[in-house]
Amino acid sequence: MIEQKQQLEDAVNEALAIAKQLGVDQAEVALGKTSGISVNTRLGEVENIEFNHDGAMGISVYVNHCKGSASTADLSADAIKSSVKAAVDIAKYTSNDPYAGLLETDSLEDDPLDLDLYHPSSHSTTELLDIAKQCEDIALSSDERIVNSDGAGFNSHSSLKVYGNSHGFLHSYASSHHSLSCMLIGQDKDDMQRDYSYSSARDINDMFTPQWVAEQAVKRTVERLGAAKIKTQESPVIFAPEVASGLFGHLVGAISGSSIYKKSTFLLDRLDTQVFPEWMQISEKPHLHKGIASSPYDQEGGKTFKRNIIEDGVLQTYLLTGYAARKLNMPSTGHAGGIHNWFVKNSGLDLAGLLKEMGTGLFVTELMGQGVNMVTGDYSRGASGFWIENGVIAYPVHEITIAGNLKEMFMGIEAVASDIDPRSSLKTGSILINKMKIAGE
Structure with a gap:
């Protein structure tokens, strides 16, 4: 080569x-x-x-x-x-x-x-x-x-x-x-x-x-094995790391330059405003050696920088190619071709601690379907995982749908666990959201 x-x-x-x-x-x-x-x-x-x-x-x-x-x-x-x-x-x-x-x-x-x-x-x-x-x-x-x-x-x-x-x-x-x-x-x-x-x-x-x-x-x-359905209700929800990275992936799409200049995002005009709880931090590190999403420059030859995407819950930047930057009269950010190694700061809890923090609710390990409206933030997807009672797994569940709005879901994140999935370019642990609608039986 x-x-x-x-x-x-x-x-x-x-x-x-x-x-x-x-x-x-x-x-x-x-x-x-x-x-x-x-x-x-x-x-x-x-x-x-x-x-x-x-x-x-x-x-x-x-x-x-x-x-x-x-x-x-x-x-x-x-x-x-x-x-x-x-x-x-x-x-x-x-x-x-x-x-x-x-x-x-x-x-x-x-x-x-x-x-x-x-x-x-x-x-x-x-x-x-x-x-x-x-x-x-x-x-x-x-x-x-x-x-x-x-x-x-x-x-x-x-x-x-x-x-x-x-x-x-x-x-x-x-x-x-x-x-x-x-x-x-x-x-x-x-x-x-x-x-x-x-x-x-x-x-x-x-x-x-x-x-x-x-x-x-x-x-x-x-x-x-032995998965059951649960009653329709509203409860706290934990997203396992494999699906939590996809949730933050919706943030990537929402703050991408094309979504901003097309005015087709639920985070329009939210730069420098709070979109997560005050403790939330998301950083980008493009220059990690051997990093899954590391890159010395973006697809336009643009400089890539270590930066905070979310700081104290506040959106710090859009993700702009040269074209999007000119459309928005802003500097380009080196994101032609995508993001570069995102890290979501955890709350110091392991997964067991996060389950105890939730007490009773749904632990989602798999999501199905594409029911996300990026203009309004409305979110509805098929899911499976486990029902949690008293902070421990009670039984597996399937054939349910979880629903909410991404704006409320982002602000409703109560904690992030330390069980980071190292295989992903967007590194996060399990996340606890205060409440979502669950459609079951």
């Missing part, structure tokens, strides 16, 4: 040179190459082995604030030239947009950090299959209630990203990502349930062991 670095940077330079020859005002080129392997086993047999080697060059040009884009997977000189010409031709037919263009030069990263994101696997196909088989074998032999498997899989991929533009920016960085997963089926009498577990990391040596993944998959699956 690293050996390709100069070749890919040369291709980007060539595309930019052709764009300059054609007289465009501004041009940018993004080129990515990904290669890797995915293996899957089921019941001790190999289900599939898939190798992939993908890549494409994306070219955007700006002529009098009219944008044209084209792409090519062929990096020959003729193909690059044809693609740049195609982008220029397309720009002739697009509408003038005064906000279109490259990120301003003072916002570009001029000295990208090496964040130690590239750790390719040296494992052979046979070794990866053995890891998947080992994980599944441990799971299937751990509990007699595990009666079947949807398989185990190992994915190992590496990528190289190059970005250049006509402001003179040209940088690249390599990264890797590895994951192991196992999905099981459990049965107790007539009740059957399915659940899974996984591990992922930049460096294969930082992953949880196959035994850990197997044991977690077994635990999650058998704990679901």
Whole structure:
């Protein structure tokens, strides 16, 4: 992968040179190459082995604030030239947009950090299959209630990203990502349930062991057996880390630049106002070594900064690309392409302490459906998990719906536990919300 670095940077330079020859005002080129392997086993047999080697060059040009884009997977000189010409031709037919263009030069990263994101696997196909088989074998032999498997899989991929533009920016960085997963089926009498577990990391040596993944998959699956429905009511709700990260993901969407300038968010005009309880802190750390969402610069070449997103419950920033920043007459924030390692400050309680804090209520471990209105904040999703009584798990529950409004849910967060899920780019523990509507029987 690293050996390709100069070749890919040369291709980007060539595309930019052709764009300059054609007289465009501004041009940018993004080129990515990904290669890797995915293996899957089921019941001790190999289900599939898939190798992939993908890549494409994306070219955007700006002529009098009219944008044209084209792409090519062929990096020959003729193909690059044809693609740049195609982008220029397309720009002739697009509408003038005064906000279109490259990120301003003072916002570009001029000295990208090496964040130690590239750790390719040296494992052979046979070794990866053995890891998947080992994980599944441990799971299937751990509990007699595990009666079947949807398989185990190992994915190992590496990528190289190059970005250049006509402001003179040209940088690249390599990264890797590895994951192991196992999905099981459990049965107790007539009740059957399915659940899974996984591990992922930049460096294969930082992953949880196959035994850990197997044991977690077994635990999650058998704990679901015997699930019951509950009565329709209003009660406190705890979101487990896996689903709590998705809840804060709605915050990401609500404060993204496109949502703000389109006026399509429940957090419109809420900058510098309180949207969480006063004790809430959410920080962003883009430059963590080996971080799942670390990045030396964003997809426009913009600088990425350590910053507070929420401080003392107050919204500190929107998430702005260069385009959104110009539309809103604000500085760009380095978020073209998404967020970079968010951390939600916990309240000092472990999960057991959080359950005791709630006393009686619902502990949600899985959410279904997409019932979230980002304009109004109305929230309604299918859920399953556990009913809690006197601070301990009483029994599993399923086939329920939880509902509320994100504005009230955010302000109603009473505590965040310390049981952070390290596999997520948005790191949070379980969260306790004071009340939500639960639709059951």
